[in-house]
Amino acid sequence: MSVAPSSLGSQPIGAVERVFDDVFQLKLPVPFPLRFVSSYLVPGDRGWTVIDPGFDYPEARDVWELRASEIGLDLDGGIEKVVVTHLHPDHIGLARWLHERSDAPVLMLEGEIENAREVWNPARGSGEEFVRFLIRNGMDDDIARPTAETTDLGVRIPDEIHPIQPGDSMTIGDGHFRVIHTPGHSDHHFMLHDEGRSVLVAGDHLLLKITPNIGVWPYTKPRPLERYMDSLEDLRVLFEAETVLPGHGPIFHDMGGRIGELLAHHEERLDEMHAAFSDGEPETPFDIARRVFPDGLSPHQLRFALAETLAHLELLSDTGRAESIEGEVVRFRAI
Numbered sequence: 001m002s003v004a005p006s007s008l009g010s011q012p013i014g015a016v017e018r019v020f021d022d023v024f025q026l027k028l029p030v031p032f033p034l035r036f037v038s039s040y041l042v043p044g045d046r047g048w049t050v051i052d053p054g055f056d057y058p059e060a061r062d063v064w065e066l067r068a069s070e071i072g073l074d075l076d077g078g079i080e081k082v083v084v085t086h087l088h089p090d091h092i093g094l095a096r097w098l099h100e101r102s103d104a105p106v107l108m109l110e111g112e113i114e115n116a117r118e119v120w121n122p123a124r125g126s127g128e129e130f131v132r133f134l135i136r137n138g139m140d141d142d143i144a145r146p147t148a149e150t151t152d153l154g155v156r157i158p159d160e161i162h163p164i165q166p167g168d169s170m171t172i173g174d175g176h177f178r179v180i181h182t183p184g185h186s187d188h189h190f191m192l193h194d195e196g197r198s199v200l201v202a203g204d205h206l207l208l209k210i211t212p213n214i215g216v217w218p219y220t221k222p223r224p225l226e227r228y229m230d231s232l233e234d235l236r237v238l239f240e241a242e243t244v245l246p247g248h249g250p251i252f253h254d255m256g257g258r259i260g261e262l263l264a265h266h267e268e269r270l271d272e273m274h275a276a277f278s279d280g281e282p283e284t285p286f287d288i289a290r291r292v293f294p295d296g297l298s299p300h301q302l303r304f305a306l307a308e309t310l311a312h313l314e315l316l317s318d319t320g321r322a323e324s325i326e327g328e329v330v331r332f333r334a335i
């Protein structure tokens with residue numbers, strides 16, 4: 001039996017609904033197979049808190065305009081703060097737009113701000129560094145270039161972002177939330193836990209139906225998968241939230257059950273990757289990605305497949321089940 005979705009938050013994409021006490025969920029469209037990102041909106045004495053404002057493109061801005069007025073949220077003066085769980089474009093994208101309209105501060109974990117400045121640096125150039133990273137991991141030149149181009153999303157982050165720290169407490173509406181650093185999906189991703197009401201705003205750390213992408217990227221610290229799985233193990237003993245409000249997909253209630261499923265998924269994935277090697281032959285990470293992931297992936301999906309494969313190969317070699325052979329192109333061999 002797998003963890004069941006909640007009956008909360010059953011509104012369609014583009015609509016807003018009150019899903020928990022004073023917390024509203026706005027389902028914003030995204031131009032990716034994910035279909036939507038959930039922004040959580042909470043009214044308070046000094047204005048609204050917006051958690052994860054969504055991907056910046058006209059469809060999402062239109063939804064914001066329409067639904068904010070429906071719930072009495074004034075985009076030009078009624079926002080107290082904008083909280084961003086991590087630097088990915090579907091979460092941080094509209095932070096600058098909301099900040100410019102409302103003058104509300106934007107908050108993120110300190111290390112994530114630094115990474116966001118690097119990733120979304122407009123002076124970064126045409127992504128040559130990323131092309132080299134892809135080629136080094138076994139992609140052919142003619143696939144690497146269109147794949148690298150899919151990172152060029154024109155994201156502009158706010159000039160000023162206010163740093164927060166793990167363990168900080170944050171008042172959001174009627175709730176008292178604690179900031180919990182949960183690495184893996186990005187290095188300085190965080191969740192917000194309100195122990196009193198047993199509710200967790202999970203960002204992309206815990207998702208139902210899909211598993212968060214855990215990948216090695218040029219800017220990430222080593223061992224994202226190990227850090228992700230360790231974080232899941234820690235959470236399991238730290239608390240059990242009765243309601244989990246994730247960044248994508250359905251709301252759910254069985255936090256511990258979902259953590260168990262996510263850990264099992266990655267254990268299976270490690271076995272699959274290990275089995276994907278031909279006997280004793282060194283293979284590139286991209287060779288393995290093509291064997292393990294389905295055919296016909298778009299360039300956008302290919303880079304996630306490769307990053308996810310790298311994260312698993314890294315953990316296989318850290319646990320003595322594979323070894324990496326350095327060279328102009330990196331290869332691994334199963335042990």
Ligand SMILES: [Zn+2]
Pocket residue numbers: 086088091185204
């Ligand atoms: Zn994300």
